[in-house]
Amino acid sequence: MLERVGQAEWLVPVTGEMRVPGRIFADCGTIEQLKADMEEGKEWNALRQVCQVACLPGIVTASLALPDVHPGYGFPIGGVAAFDLDSGVVVVGGVGFDINCGVRTLRTPLTEESVVDCKEELAEQLFCDIPAGLGSEGKLRLSVKEIDQVLVKGARFVVERGYGLEEDLEYIEEGGQLAGADPGTVSAVAKQRQFRQVGTLGSGNHYLEVQVVEEVFDQKAAGIYGLRKGEVVISIHTGSRALGHQIGQDYLKEMAKATNKYNLSVQARELACAPIKSDEGERYLAAVACGGNCAFANRQVITHLVRSSFARVCGIPPASVRTVYDIGHNNVKLEHHYVDGKERAVLIHRKGATRAFGPGREESPVSYRGVGHPILVGGTMGTASYIMRGTEVGMKKAFGSGIHGAGRALSRRKAAKRYWGEDVRSSLKDKGIILRAHSVRGIAEEAPGAYKDIEQVVKAATEAGINRPVVRLRPLIVIKG
Amino acid sequence: MSPFKYLDHTADMCVQGIGTSVEEAFCEAARAVFNLMVDLDRVVPETRIQVSVDASNLEFLLVEWLDVLIGQKDLSRMVFCRFGVNIVTSNNGFRLEGEGWGEELNPVWHRAKLEVKGVSYAGLHVSKGKEGWIAQCVVDV
Numbered sequence A: 001m002l003e004r005v006g007q008a009e010w011l012v013p014v015t016g017e018m019r020v021p022g023r024i025f026a027d028c029g030t031i032e033q034l035k036a037d038m039e040e041g042k043e044w045n046a047l048r049q050v051c052q053v054a055c056l057p058g059i060v061t062a063s064l065a066l067p068d069v070h071p072g073y074g075f076p077i078g079g080v081a082a083f084d085l086d087s088g089v090v091v092v093g094g095v096g097f098d099i100n101c102g103v104r105t106l107r108t109p110l111t112e113e114s115v116v117d118c119k120e121e122l123a124e125q126l127f128c129d130i131p132a133g134l135g136s137e138g139k140l141r142l143s144v145k146e147i148d149q150v151l152v153k154g155a156r157f158v159v160e161r162g163y164g165l166e167e168d169l170e171y172i173e174e175g176g177q178l179a180g181a182d183p184g185t186v187s188a189v190a191k192q193r194q195f196r197q198v199g200t201l202g203s204g205n206h207y208l209e210v211q212v213v214e215e216v217f218d219q220k221a222a223g224i225y226g227l228r229k230g231e232v233v234i235s236i237h238t239g240s241r242a243l244g245h246q247i248g249q250d251y252l253k254e255m256a257k258a259t260n261k262y263n264l265s266v267q268a269r270e271l272a273c274a275p276i277k278s279d280e281g282e283r284y285l286a287a288v289a290c291g292g293n294c295a296f297a298n299r300q301v302i303t304h305l306v307r308s309s310f311a312r313v314c315g316i317p318p319a320s321v322r323t324v325y326d327i328g329h330n331n332v333k334l335e336h337h338y339v340d341g342k343e344r345a346v347l348i349h350r351k352g353a354t355r356a357f358g359p360g361r362e363e364s365p366v367s368y369r370g371v372g373h374p375i376l377v378g379g380t381m382g383t384a385s386y387i388m389r390g391t392e393v394g395m396k397k398a399f400g401s402g403i404h405g406a407g408r409a410l411s412r413r414k415a416a417k418r419y420w421g422e423d424v425r426s427s428l429k430d431k432g433i434i435l436r437a438h439s440v441r442g443i444a445e446e447a448p449g450a451y452k453d454i455e456q457v458v459k460a461a462t463e464a465g466i467n468r469p470v471v472r473l474r475p476l477i478v479i480k481g
Numbered sequence B: 001m002s003p004f005k006y007l008d009h010t011a012d013m014c015v016q017g018i019g020t021s022v023e024e025a026f027c028e029a030a031r032a033v034f035n036l037m038v039d040l041d042r043v044v045p046e047t048r049i050q051v052s053v054d055a056s057n058l059e060f061l062l063v064e065w066l067d068v069l070i071g072q073k074d075l076s077r078m079v080f081c082r083f084g085v086n087i088v089t090s091n092n093g094f095r096l097e098g099e100g101w102g103e104e105l106n107p108v109w110h111r112a113k114l115e116v117k118g119v120s121y122a123g124l125h126v127s128k129g130k131e132g133w134i135a136q137c138v139v140d141v
Helices: A029-038 A045-055 A119-129 A146-155 A155-160 A166-170 A190-192 A219-225 A241-261 A279-314 A391-399 A412-418 A421-430 A438-443 A456-462 B021-038 B058-075
Strands: A002-006 A009-012 A023-024 A059-070 A077-084 A087-092 A102-111 A207-216 A231-238 A273-275 A320-328 A328-340 A342-351 A374-377 A385-390 A434-436 A466-481 B003-007 B013-019 B047-055 B078-091 B094-105 B125-129 B132-140
Touching: A009 A045, A023 A045, A023 A391, A029 A045, A029 A059, A045 A059, A045 A219, A059 A102, A059 A391, A059 A456, A087 A279, A087 A342, A102 A279, A102 A374, A102 A391, A119 A207, A119 A279, A119 A434, A146 A190, A146 A279, A155 A166, A155 A279, A166 A320, A190 A241, A190 A421, A190 B058, A207 A219, A219 A466, A231 A279, A231 A434, A231 A466, A241 A273, A241 A279, A241 B058, A273 A279, A279 A328, A320 A374, A342 B094, A374 A456, A385 A456, A412 A438, A421 A438, A421 B021, A434 A438, A456 A466, A466 B021, B003 B021, B013 B021, B021 B058, B021 B078, B021 B094, B021 B125, B047 B058, B047 B078, B058 B094, B058 B125, B058 B132
Parallel strands: A023 A059, A434 A466
Antiparallel strands: A002 A009, A009 A023, A059 A077, A077 A342, A087 A273, A102 A231, A102 A320, A207 A231, A207 A466, A328 A342, A374 A385, A385 A466, B003 B013, B013 B132, B047 B094, B078 B094, B125 B132
């Protein structure tokens, strides 16, 4: 069923109702797992999901999967699919519940040596200052009118309120403000659920990490991004919180009706969709933009809190903590790409995948255009994370898309049985990593062993030619919900 | 009390409520969801909320039921440990009149665990089998 067409590239030929082939960028180990899951007839099966996405109306070129691929809802996590604007559909499963979940990375003037003596105090301060975990409440309380402004202006609203620097906006995807947002497409329940959650981390696989740049692979790109070996950076992984979740829930229902209304043929209920150029499709896209702006605002508030924590413990000016980049990995966007030699506009879904534009694209910050914007890849709390960048090959083969993380290898249930939270904490401590978490069970479920080897995932993306490593980051402090 | 179960899913959690009736299965599915979030044994059923939802079929009804309950953790900061459900047929399919019993979330006392983000259509399944009625779906955590 799978044909190897490159070092880390596999083709799933068109069969049955597939309109395009599947194209999977992965190492042999991942491919073997995908095949085994398919052969065993597992209910949740990423390879089958790649094929099912390939059956969707208006899909262009191929149904893609990146090296961190694992089963999702309809779309695999690590799935990318582009659609023709006239004949194509927009798919809720291609974005997910956590709209614009993503990562922001900040750089500091500190080195690992300079935080050694205050690492415990810094961990404690961050644990106190950053609201995280179930039931946590944000420090920024908004009115109904202000929530609507957040949905339209995103990070810009937060910066205008004094929670950040104007400069931050230059280094956030889309300037931290997605166009086309319409608060009228977001339910009152979604907005009410968000009142207390602006500036909160969440739980599960969300985190805040203080990291050190351990290795530099691409001196030129690292220099342009302002990164040096031994420098302390901070990465924040969170999304649109309850508002995004409710938008996802509300529109899953809308799209299920639309799938029937427009007689759309889908292989799985989770691929509920609507034509891009339909009332339902346009409303959903406007709502996704709202959710996306909410996520940008969320990460902006947390950035402000992080600056405050570092200023208090390490004595550095808050403004010396600078945004490297902020990028989402659950999105749907209108982009221009070359398809069959011609440039055209397509609607790209990236579920557990980031944009990874190579050099020369105007979507990247001006200072980054020579090398392309950073891709922020969260590893595991016990191993490493990476900052990578896009390539010309990636633009051609993967619609300029990049990996977003290690990808899970074990279910939460299996991880909770195999690992004990306190053992994981001790093991990290032995490596010099301080872990502060609001949930001990959560630690077990997020144990490093529950994830694929980030080194292998990064290697596969590099061998496939679609992404290139810039630096590796080693965790020093991990804050979990 | 009838059991609930969790089935394997790589990234998230598949909850399964089992009961001698479909209503009981819906209640157990709700307990399974809230057990992901808090220690149910520590939740006191002191406050009641009422839920009314409609759907074209039992599976979508399960999604609607769980969606309303999950939303309450943010709207009223409530978590629940006990549920009651009555399901009738209606012109549009099915109507559920239900209630949840619980209290305001105290993350420390209730030993807060994961936050459930939403109810997907993955693994969505309501049927009667040898074990009784099963109400199942994957929830995003």
